Amino acid sequence: MANTAVKKSMLRNVYDRCSAMPESIQPRLLSFIFGRVVKFFGTAGLRFELLTPERSIVFLANRKKVQNHIGGIHAVAMGLICESATGAIVGLNLPADATPVIKSMQIDYLKRASGAMRAEAWLTAEQIELMKSAPKGEVEVACTVTDEDGKEPIEVAMIWAWVPSKRPEK
Template sequence: MTFDAGAFVLQSVPFARTLDIAFDKVEPGLAVARMPDRADLHNHVGGPHAGALFTLAESASGAALLSAFGDQLARATPLAVNAAIRYLKLAMGEVVAEARLQASREEVVARLDAGERPEFEIAVGVRTADGTPVSEMTVTWTLRPNR
């Protein structure tokens, strides 16, 4: 049985379900998530609210993390420690986030093996359905060893 990181995110983070986030692709170190265009998610100028875009990007980063480190959950808890987002252009319509692990899985696991609490980044690009970039996010994650 394989670990379904996208399903795990949606199961364990109810807010992601509230926004109707869905995962198109999840593979080791990569996740692609989408959020539909819904009027109740709009801001004052008719696009997705900044908080909704943040949640989409953070959810995609979580799935990318879990796709790379899901086998480590018995001994470590993933936690976001920092996130920075830059809004580039007003998003209109459905939006898609693509998250990529920026670290070597082997290096992160080796640090965990050494008893450390590794930190690493996941970069996320958010675009409209037609490919127009609308925001960029970097999430710094850690794997906190379970005691």
């Protein structure tokens, strides 16, 4: 009988280990580890407030190193929190033999943001099942971004694809 168990991704293994820790330190621990692997996440000072297979929230404080010329969070940093929030839950749900790839990132800047920002992303049960069962595919990951005042200064559309990690031999 063949072993049909799906091998977990590195991110899923880290997530499972962190989930065994006290709840109060899980976001900080996940943020630290993620920042060591995804260097730009750590460099920008992003942190997870929540990470589950269905939902993630990434926080970015309005600090000097991520500011634009008028003291707000830079446009590219706003994109980074969206890419990080959506990419983390995609990576968390893919098996070890799949590679996640951002396919499309549409950002509409609607109004000036105030202070720190949060990106909240989520997946449906159907999207998660597709990622676990299809060797390649794509999903649009829902994501909402809010600033300190609770406003939504940007709207985003994030499409993630996944492909087999190893290309088939010809």
